[in-house]
Amino acid sequence: MAREIAEQPEVIRRLLDRFDDNVARVAGVLPEALAGTVLVARGSSDNAAVFGRYLIEQTSGRPTGLGAPSLFTRYHQPTDYRGHLAVALSQSGVTPEIVEVCRQMGRAGARTVAITNDGASALAQVADVVLELGAGPEVAVPATKTVMAEFVALLAVAGAFGALPFPRSSLDSIADAVRLMVEDPAPASGLAASWTDVDHVLVTARGSLHAVALEAALKIKEAAQMPAEAISGADLRHGPLAAVHRHDRVLVLDGGGPLSADVGDLTTRLADLGADVATCSERESADLPLPPGLIDPLSAFPALVRVQQLALALAHTRGFDPDLPPGLTKVTPTR
Amino acid sequence: MAREIAEQPEVIRRLLDRFDDNVARVAGVLPEALAGTVLVARGSSDNAAVFGRYLIEQTSGRPTGLGAPSLFTRYHQPTDYRGHLAVALSQSGVTPEIVEVCRQMGRAGARTVAITNDGASALAQVADVVLELGAGPEVAVPATKTVMAEFVALLAVAGAFGALPFPRSSLDSIADAVRLMVEDPAPASGLAASWTDVDHVLVTARGSLHAVALEAALKIKEAAQMPAEAISGADLRHGPLAAVHRHDRVLVLDGGGPLSADVGDLTTRLADLGADVATCSERESADLPLPPGLIDPLSAFPALVRVQQLALALAHTRGFDPDLPPGLTKVTPTR
Numbered sequence: 001m002a003r004e005i006a007e008q009p010e011v012i013r014r015l016l017d018r019f020d021d022n023v024a025r026v027a028g029v030l031p032e033a034l035a036g037t038v039l040v041a042r043g044s045s046d047n048a049a050v051f052g053r054y055l056i057e058q059t060s061g062r063p064t065g066l067g068a069p070s071l072f073t074r075y076h077q078p079t080d081y082r083g084h085l086a087v088a089l090s091q092s093g094v095t096p097e098i099v100e101v102c103r104q105m106g107r108a109g110a111r112t113v114a115i116t117n118d119g120a121s122a123l124a125q126v127a128d129v130v131l132e133l134g135a136g137p138e139v140a141v142p143a144t145k146t147v148m149a150e151f152v153a154l155l156a157v158a159g160a161f162g163a164l165p166f167p168r169s170s171l172d173s174i175a176d177a178v179r180l181m182v183e184d185p186a187p188a189s190g191l192a193a194s195w196t197d198v199d200h201v202l203v204t205a206r207g208s209l210h211a212v213a214l215e216a217a218l219k220i221k222e223a224a225q226m227p228a229e230a231i232s233g234a235d236l237r238h239g240p241l242a243a244v245h246r247h248d249r250v251l252v253l254d255g256g257g258p259l260s261a262d263v264g265d266l267t268t269r270l271a272d273l274g275a276d277v278a279t280c281s282e283r284e285s286a287d288l289p290l291p292p293g294l295i296d297p298l299s300a301f302p303a304l305v306r307v308q309q310l311a312l313a314l315a316h317t318r319g320f321d322p323d324l325p326p327g328l329t330k331v332t333p334t335r
Numbered sequence: 336m337a338r339e340i341a342e343q344p345e346v347i348r349r350l351l352d353r354f355d356d357n358v359a360r361v362a363g364v365l366p367e368a369l370a371g372t373v374l375v376a377r378g379s380s381d382n383a384a385v386f387g388r389y390l391i392e393q394t395s396g397r398p399t400g401l402g403a404p405s406l407f408t409r410y411h412q413p414t415d416y417r418g419h420l421a422v423a424l425s426q427s428g429v430t431p432e433i434v435e436v437c438r439q440m441g442r443a444g445a446r447t448v449a450i451t452n453d454g455a456s457a458l459a460q461v462a463d464v465v466l467e468l469g470a471g472p473e474v475a476v477p478a479t480k481t482v483m484a485e486f487v488a489l490l491a492v493a494g495a496f497g498a499l500p501f502p503r504s505s506l507d508s509i510a511d512a513v514r515l516m517v518e519d520p521a522p523a524s525g526l527a528a529s530w531t532d533v534d535h536v537l538v539t540a541r542g543s544l545h546a547v548a549l550e551a552a553l554k555i556k557e558a559a560q561m562p563a564e565a566i567s568g569a570d571l572r573h574g575p576l577a578a579v580h581r582h583d584r585v586l587v588l589d590g591g592g593p594l595s596a597d598v599g600d601l602t603t604r605l606a607d608l609g610a611d612v613a614t615c616s617e618r619e620s621a622d623l624p625l626p627p628g629l630i631d632p633l634s635a636f637p638a639l640v641r642v643q644q645l646a647l648a649l650a651h652t653r654g655f656d657p658d659l660p661p662g663l664t665k666v667t668p669t670r
Contacts, residue, residue, distance in 0.1 A: 035370035035418060038398050043573025054403060058412045063373050063419055065400020068389060069569065070542050074593040075500075077393045083370060084398055097569070142574070165410075200535055200562050207405050221578035227535050228578070229564045234404065234432070234669045238378025239477070242660030243556035243563070258409040262670075273662055325577030327608055334569045335597075 001140035001223060001315075001322045005308050008148045009179040011135045012301075015152045016171055022131050022153065026160035029111045029128045034060060034161075035083030038110070040067040040101050042334060044147045044218055045089035045115075051211035052087065052154035055297055060085075060161035069097045072104045073335055082109030087157055090114075091138065091146040092331045093121025100335070102126050115153045117146050131156060140323040141330055142222040144308045147215060148178070151300065166298055174301045177291045181305035188309030191278055191287045192317045198249045201228040202275075203307075204236055205253035206263055208297035213253050216307035223322035224314035233259075233266045246274030251288075251310075253303055254281035256295035280306050336475035336558060336650075336657045340643050343483045344514040346470045347636075350487045351506055357466050357488065361495035364446045364463045369395060369496075370418030373445070375402040375436050377669060379482045379553055380424035380450075386546035387422065387489035390632055395420075395496035404432045407439045408670055417444030422492055425449075426473065426481040427666045428456020435670070437461050450488045452481050466491060475658040476665055477557040479643050482550060483513070486635060501633055509636045512626045516640035520648070523641060526613055526622045527648030530584055536563040537585045537610075538642075539571050541598055543632035544590035551586060551642035558657035559649035568594075568601045581609030586623075586645075588638055589616035591630035615641050 015022075037056050039049035049066055057064035067086070071077050088102035093116035103126040106112045114127030117135050124130040133149035152174070158164060195201075201220055205213040213230040220228035231240050233252075244250065250270050254263045270277050280288035280303055288306040290299055315322035350357075372391050374384035384401055392399035402421070406412050423437035428451035438461040441447045449462030452470050459465040468484035487509070493499060530536075536555055540548040548565040555563035566575050568587075579585065585605050589598040605612050615623035615638055623641040625634055650657035 036398060038400070042569060046570070054406065057403070057406055057414060058410060061413060061415050063371060063400070063414060063416060065373070065398070068392070070594060071389065071392055074542065075393060078396060079392055079398060080396050081398060207409065218574050222574045225578050225580070227564070229562070234377060235381070237669050238667045239553050239557045239663065241662045243560050245560070259405060327576045328574065332573045334572050
């Protein structure tokens with residue numbers, strides 16, 4: 001896991017070299033009159049899908065959402081997907097339900113894009129266009145570099161619809177920002193060392209960074225075998241705040257941009273409830289500092305490294321092998 | 336909360352009396368060429384939206400998903416919602432972000448349905464059609480009867496597109512099944528009494544019952560101030576299983592129907608990991624038994640009562656006032 005985290009700047013660089021090509025290939029299969037976009041995935045790929053969902057709705061100007069695989073694989077409903085783009089994500093490309101849903105959505109009229117690390121996989125074979133992650137073999141069960149690559153690939157899908165919500169030149173800053181984080185694991189180790197007595201973590205964010213919060217909770221569960229839950233800052237106010245207690249550990253991700261003020265208010269509220277709040281933001285005082293000047297959605301990339309480092313460090317402080325969590329395998333054969 | 340749980344059979348009966356009228360009113364505003372449906376809500380209304388999402392995709396035959404309010408209220412993106420039905424849910428009808436998103440989706444071309452307990456609320460005023468819950472005043476902060484009513488109202492929205500996935504006559508069984516549960520609080524009290532040492536609960540289900548799992552976790556957080564997380568049975572296999580430990584308390588909801596076999600497999604898997612698994616199903620041996628013969632999606636209704644009863648009983652065993660959780664108010668003014 002540590003080695004795969006370190007490979008990420010190079011993975012991003014390679015994928016960005018193919019960025020314009022990937023944009024053009026997705027643009028070539030878009031429906032003429034777009035009705036909407038649906039993303040389909042499970043696990044950490046589903047967290048990447050949440051990131052893509054915000055961006056694609058912004059660039060496509062049409063409703064975008066997450067598909068429910070069981071509607072196809074279990075309820076066998078005959079949904080008409082004409083006019084829709086379907087984006088199916090699977091790192092291995094072999095999760096049966098994702099392959100099956102992508103195939104069925106295509107038969108039902110959707111144009112389909114596969115995002116996978118294996119261009120020869122079953123998923124790649126059923127889609128109209130394949131964006132190959134090119135991340136190289138990933139061995140650790142908790143996916144890191146392939147998730148990062150999925151986030152980057154989704155920028156290309158969003159870019160196929162129209163201008164991204166940041167200057168084209170900012171793309172180059174992603175690999176640099178991620179490199180800065182990779183070379184600086186000390187903040188995550190420090191935070192993990194202060195959490196030795198923790199048995200439950202809450203992670204919260206809003207907007208694009210919510211995808212990173214979901215990934216933080218999943219990585220902590222997988223690598224550190226610790227219950228961790230991600231709740232969006234808005235949803236947290238609608239009930240779950242009642243279960244936040246004095247000394248509970250909460251990680252707040254602030255990606256800058258239009259949601260930053262609300263996340264700041266929430267941080268104060270959590271502290272008032274007595275929670276032990278750690279922050280990940282561009283502020284120098286943050287427990288997990290991000291490079292200055294990058295705002296949502298670009299700040300999601302360095303933030304992703306920070307939460308990977310935290311999960312890894314928590315595994316180490318608890319004496320667990322982060323690469324081989326109990327009860328899991330690298331490919332999860334859900335149907 | 337206890338009184339409002341007890342009122343639910345009557346609330347359902349009143350709403351079902353207006354079922355055909357509600358179906359006709361929604362049918363009257365459906366877009367001519369439907370592109371898709373988007374549901375918008377927060378908190379427990381968002382859990383009801385998850386229930387509606389499965390049903391509406393089945394009856395409408397077009398992609399259905401959950402909207403992200405921040406895209407409207409924070410990112411200010413100009414999405415084109417022509418051809419889409421937007422369903423906005425808010426029990427109070429005054430949550431600012433839900434009112435604002437419903438108004439903006441309507442301006443962007445969506446036909447809009449408001450589901451609310453206050454037919455004179457701001458939300459009711461911005462929608463093309465209002466389905467009033469008629470649940471009467473709800474005082475306890477953890478919503479129960481209004482959530483149940485939202486589930487019922489969503490049956491009418493789904494029914495406006497075409498035949499529901501069960502016979503029309505089955506509708507009458509809902510109130511009866513809920514009454515059976517309301518009159519039998521002992522199983523929930525018994526389970527809560529056996530969980531006195533619990534500090535974290537995992538709830539899992541698949542399909543329509545996933546909405547009930549989400550509501551279980553939210554109600555336990557609100558009423559019993561206990562960390563509780565809902566994870567779909569499929570997503571659980573993609574990582575979170577690593578954080579399930581010996582003696583962890585897991586509640587598995589099995590609503591029967593096409594997902595039952597998979598939920599059964601998962602229950603075995605959780606027990607193999609050493610988790611302390613409680614079940615809610617139509618089996619007589621279940622910790623929280625459901626009336627026999629009702630399958631997904633109808634089993635969601637009695638299951639909703641079972642998880643409300645469990646949250647209430649956990650609040651009592653822990654000495655908390657379920658009606659007034661710390662840090663919450665009845666109306667949550669997120670923007």
